[in-house]
Amino acid sequence: MNFLIVGLGNIGPEYLFTRHNIGFMALDYLAKDKSISFTQDRLGAVTSYKLKGHTIHLLKPSTFMNLSGKAVNYWCQQLKIENERLLILTDDIALPFETLRLKPKGSSGGHNGLKSIEGILNTQEYARLRMGIGSDFSKGRQADFVLSNFSEEEIGLIPFILNRSNEIIDSFCLQGIQQTMNKYNQ
Numbered sequence: 001m002n003f004l005i006v007g008l009g010n011i012g013p014e015y016l017f018t019r020h021n022i023g024f025m026a027l028d029y030l031a032k033d034k035s036i037s038f039t040q041d042r043l044g045a046v047t048s049y050k051l052k053g054h055t056i057h058l059l060k061p062s063t064f065m066n067l068s069g070k071a072v073n074y075w076c077q078q079l080k081i082e083n084e085r086l087l088i089l090t091d092d093i094a095l096p097f098e099t100l101r102l103k104p105k106g107s108s109g110g111h112n113g114l115k116s117i118e119g120i121l122n123t124q125e126y127a128r129l130r131m132g133i134g135s136d137f138s139k140g141r142q143a144d145f146v147l148s149n150f151s152e153e154e155i156g157l158i159p160f161i162l163n164r165s166n167e168i169i170d171s172f173c174l175q176g177i178q179q180t181m182n183k184y185n186q
Contacts, residue, residue, distance in 0.1 A: 003173045004081040005030075005061045006072055007089045008088050008113040019133040020045025020065065022161075023089035023113075026051070028132065029162035030169060033064040043071035054173050057081075068113040069120030077120075083121070087172055088128040089165065090114060091146060098157055100164055102181045127177050129168055131160050131161065 008017065009024030017025070031038060031047055038045035044061040061071035077088060090113060091095035095101060105125045118124055134154075137145035150158065152155055164184070171180040 001010065001054045001083055001084045001085065002073055002079050003054060003055060004057045004059060004170055005087045005089065006061065006068070006071075006075075008065060008068055009060060010065050011060075011062050016148070017149050018021070018147050019150060020091050022091045022131045022133060024161050025076055025158070026089050026129075027060055029134045029159075030096045030166050031058060031110050033050065033166055034130040037088055043074050046075070051170060051173055056169070056173055063128050064098060065116075067116055069116035069118070083123065083126045084177075086126045086175070087169065088117060088126060090118070090128055090130060091133045091148065092130040093135045093142065095130055095134075097132050097134035097154055099132035100129060100161065100168065101132075101185055102168060102177065104177050127172065129165060129172075131165065 006028065007023030007027035009021035034049045036047045036049050038047045038060065043063055044059050046057065046059050048055055048057045059071065059075050061068045063071045075183060088182070090111060093108070101147050104127055106128065107124060108118050114128065133146065168180060168184050171183060
């Protein structure tokens with residue numbers, strides 16, 4: 001069975017370690033853990049690995065956040081991925097830093113990457129791993145906050161968060177969303 005795991009982020013060195021790029025960071029961490037490398041392909045960087053008879057495809061869209069749906073749709077069609085085998089990793093300002101929440105569906109919550117995916121796939125029925133980045137910004141400064149780098153203290157916790165996201169991804173592919181939510185959404 002094929003799965004597509006998509007980490008949302010923006011391409012370019014200026015965005016590399018920003019809060020908005022935690023989806024890219026999670027996939028980079030997973031690729032390193034699995035000893036695989038990304039290659040540039042149509043609309044994104046891709047790689048894959050085997051997990052107990054399943055093929056897990058990873059995608060980091062190169063379309064920038066606001067056009068993520070274009071890359072997700074293309075790769076879902078190329079790989080014949082149905083929505084129940086699609087998982088989107090995204091930053092979330094509504095969750096405290098360090099919090100991870102797996103959801104089977106839902107609204108974009110104002111997130112431009114999810115809005116793009118929802119608009120192009122024409123559904124909210126796809127799983128997402130919401131990765132809390134906190135909300136320590138003053139009114140009207142949301143864009144500056146999500147495009148800022150993590151604090152020194154937060155950087156120390158990033159490996160723990162990314163390791164946990166690896167566990168959630170493997171569980172999602174092997175045990176399904178319900179069991180994975182029961183185990184990790186605490």
